[in-house]
Amino acid sequence: MATSVADRQVRISKIAGRYLVFDIDDVAYIRRHHGICAVFTGTMPQNPTQNVFLGLPIELYAEEARLLVDKKVGYIADDANDHLSRLKSLDEPSRKAYLQSLKTQRKNAQLVIDEARAQSQAKHKSKRKDKAPKLEPSESTSTKEDDTGLFDATPAKPAQVVVAKQALPAVTPTSTGQLISKGDGAAIQVPKSYPLYAYLNKRGYFITPGLRFGGDYSVYPGDPFRYHAHFMANSYGWDEQIPMLDIVTSGRLGTSVKKSFLMGAQQPVDDDNGDAAGDSRVRVFCIEWAGM
Amino acid sequence: MPLDDDDIPTAALAASVSVAAGADAEIPTAEEALEEEAQDFRLFATAFRKNTGISAQTIRRGEKDFESHGTRAQEKALEQSRQAMQDHLSYTRVHLPQNWARGWYFPDWWADFTEEEELQQQQLHQKEKRPPAHVRDRVVILETSSNSSSNLGRTVTGQAKDRPGRGKDWLLPEEALFLIERGSLDLWWPMRGMEEMFPPEKQPGAEEEVGKADEQPKATAEADEYEMGFPLSVQAAYALLVGNDGERGKVSLQKFQMYSNLKRAGFNLLRAPSPPPSTQQAMALQKPPQSNTIWQWLVSLLTGANHSPQPYGPLVKPGLHRSYNTIYQQMAVIPRHKPSEQPSCAEQPQAPFEIHYHVWKAAAKWTKLRHPPPDFYISVVDAQQTDVPSYEEITALIDATPYAPSNPDWAGQHGRLYARLKHGHRNVLIAVVDHGVINYMRFAEGAFGEEPLFPRFDTRGATRGGKRGGGRNHRGKSGRGGRGGRGR
Incomplete structure (x- = not known):
């Protein structure tokens, strides 16, 4: 957030042929400025036993990775090799720098934990005191912060706190950050539906995997935070023969989940100098039940 | 899998967290520079504090809009959602x-x-x-x-x-x-x-x-x-x-996503044993009982030869038929699949349609070393790179799972007919993973030949006695039986 938006370079980690993003600022950036929300796939450490809210990393489509690279706002990094080679031959200064940044994080974590603990202890004390007179009016004002503090600190007894203060809590950062070098761009193989993807993305549509509704893509008119999907999209070849039954099944399927079935194709160029996402040559149609 | 997109994990995060995090979550950009220090602290406070404000009650808060209408309220709601997402996901794992x-x-x-x-x-x-x-x-x-x-x-x-x-x-x-x-x-x-x-x-x-x-x-x-x-x-x-x-x-990422998805939901998982290197041994083990079933099959052919149809002429010999049974038996020309405890095909499952994980429902007594036989067998495939399995692939996959007939209590009950058919005699789950979105499908070895309906037609008179008030229309529902009554 702090770095200027203009020169932000999103690190797209390519791991075993998949494209992942680990940095939360990168995730927020491509969501705000490039219409890419992708799929959260990680377990949330705050609530690890539920499947409703998921966390980092996000997994990008190959199309999305390609789009970001083509727009020159991201680069592909071969994370598996980068990490292995870097970790195996780590020089002393960079190791120290990495450990120093970890130490500051640990200190910060300790500060936050101490603060939360103090808050909850204060709350407990005041509760005990107030129990005799009457229900305290202050509760309604302080519930928000104290709820979280309560959760953190209840298991720890005051005696333990003093001992624990010696050792800082350990920290597992989400992204490796400065430790690894910038990868150089690798070629991205995109599926043949890429032109349709780029076409929709350019017009401000957000796209998530189609598996939810049974097409290539689920298409949202804006950020899925605010809107339902309007379309389920399939991509075809320009001269591809589409069986009538495909239209019926897809249209039927789309209708049953209150989406409209969208199909698109890109007209091929004879000479090969056109850009891959040749936007102007994409045609898109929607199919709806006539309901007669 | 939900058909509406209300259940998209991150979608609801927004509304909930914006409520939980309160008004201090959004600070106008212009003021950000002025409040640099306060801002900084807030940043790392959110990074280490476990904000457990996400709960079921707050999930559904705030209806989604149909489309953008360019109002500031809408923009603000969206920005709050995004900010809340950012705050929540910038949490760093801390180990006390x-x-x-x-x-x-x-x-x-x-x-x-x-x-x-x-x-x-x-x-x-x-x-x-x-x-x-x-x-x-x-x-x-x-x-x-x-x-x-x-x-x-x-x-x-x-x-x-x-x-x-x-x-x-x-x-x-x-x-x-x-x-x-x-x-x-x-x-x-x-x-x-x-x-x-x-x-x-x-x-x-x-x-x-x-x-x-x-x-x-x-x-x-x-x-x-x-x-x-x-x-x-x-x-x-x-x-x-x-x-x-x-x-x-x-x-592989797909397998890990499936693994963590089920783990989060509380299931217990173990990697399935890798297939035995020497398939011949396994074949040899299977052989004797298999020949037995083949022998039985031959015998059944011989005994059935009495009923075997003429090369020409009607399937059902003309004559006086006192029950439907004999008629349907003469008409049964095509052999039916009969599930048996021995797998019918000796082939090993081919990648990617192999059993990858054994899955157990959550149970207090379960440990990694002592546990009952698995509740489910799961194969993980990628949605984009895999086609629908061929008959050979799915047969080999299903045969790799143990014989699991339906609940014996269901046997013989008419009301459980569809439950039996649906359950099948062996079954396997296939997890289809599309860039982090997972769909589970169940494939079972069905045996319609095991559930003949025609023996019921003969006992019709008895069962119908109670239903007589239903009239002819009611009876017609059971299909062919509609012609009943003629024998009486």
Whole structure:
């Protein structure tokens, strides 16, 4: 957030042929400025036993990775090799720098934990005191912060706190950050539906995997935070023969989940100098039940 | 799978968190520069505080809009959602000293663990009824056994006494990565060898020497806690532990996503045993009973020859028929599939349609070593790269699962007919993974031939007695039986 938006370079980690993003600022950036929300796939450490809210990393489509690279706002990094080679031959200064940044994080974590603990202890004390007179009016004002503090600190007894203060809590950062070098761009193989993807993305549509509704893509008119999907999209070849039954099944399927079935194709160029996402040559149609 | 997109994980995050985080979550950009210091603290406060404000009550708060109408209210709601997402996901995993579990990445420790050894182990385990350990794939050693040790990790038994790290728990890549993600494990990169970090147990003879070696690292550990290695990020863990299918010591992303999805939901999972290297042995084992069934089949052909249809003429011989049974039996020309306890096809499942994981429903008594037979068998495939399985593929896959007929209580009950058909005689789950979105499908070996309807037509009179009031229309529902009554 702090770095200027203009020169932000999103690190797209390519791991075993998949494209992942680990940095939360990168995730927020491509969501705000490039219409890419992708799929959260990680377990949330705050609530690890539920499947409703998921966390980092996000997994990008190959199309999305390609789009970001083509727009020159991201680069592909071969994370598996980068990490292995870097970790195996780590020089002393960079190791120290990495450990120093970890130490500051640990200190910060300790500060936050101490603060939360103090808050909850204060709350407990005041509760005990107030129990005799009457229900305290202050509760309604302080519930928000104290709820979280309560959760953190209840298991720890005051005696333990003093001992624990010696050792800082350990920290597992989400992204490796400065430790690894910038990868150089690798070629991205995109599926043949890429032109349709780029076409929709350019017009401000957000796209998530189609598996939810049974097409290539689920298409949202804006950020899925605010809107339902309007379309389920399939991509075809320009001269591809589409069986009538495909239209019926897809249209039927789309209708049953209150989406409209969208199909698109890109007209091929004879000479090969056109850009891959040749936007102007994409045609898109929607199919709806006539309901007669 | 929900058909509406209300259940998209992140979608609801927005509304809920914006409520929980309150008004201080959004500070106008213009003022940000002025309030630099306060802003900073807020940033790292959100980064380490477990905000548990996401709860079921707050999930559905705030209806989604149909489309953008350009109002400021809408923009603000969206921005709040995004900010809340950002705040929540910038949380950094913190391990308090009292429940800090550390694991070390030693990818090559078991690399030369030979197949024979593993096979021997497997046989040994089968005697003791222990599940296979996949030792070669275990790459993370746990320093101390943690709470999760009853469900995850394995010690490798049968090792020499002087081998370093003896008796420690070793994790598979998916187990390690899942623990790291949920914030229960701190993965470290070692800068020393196994011998130094996990010295072998003291032996009476060499006590002094080993004792010294044992003390030394302890002393240095106090001096510099990063002497032996340093902690890795979640990103590094992904880079080290996620790989392509079949890579030793790695797990494919699709499999990991399925694994963690089910783990989060509370299921217990273990890697399925890899298919036996010599298929002939297995074939030989299967043969005798199979020939038995073939023999039975031949006998049935011979005895059935009496009813075998004429080369021409009507299927049903003209004559006086007193029951439907005889008629339908004469009409049964096409052999039906009959499920048996012995798999019908001897072929091994082909990738990707193989059993990858055994799954158990959550149970208090379940441990990694002692557990009942699995509740489910799961195969994981990629949505974009896989076609619908061919008949051969799905048969081989289903035959790799044990015979699991439906509940015996259901047998013979008319009302349970569809339940029986649906349950099948063997079944397998296929998890289809599309870039992190997972769909589970169940394939079962159905046996319609086992559920003949025609014997019922003869007993019709008896069952219909009670239903007579229903009239003719009612009776017509059971299809062919509609012509009944003629025999009477």
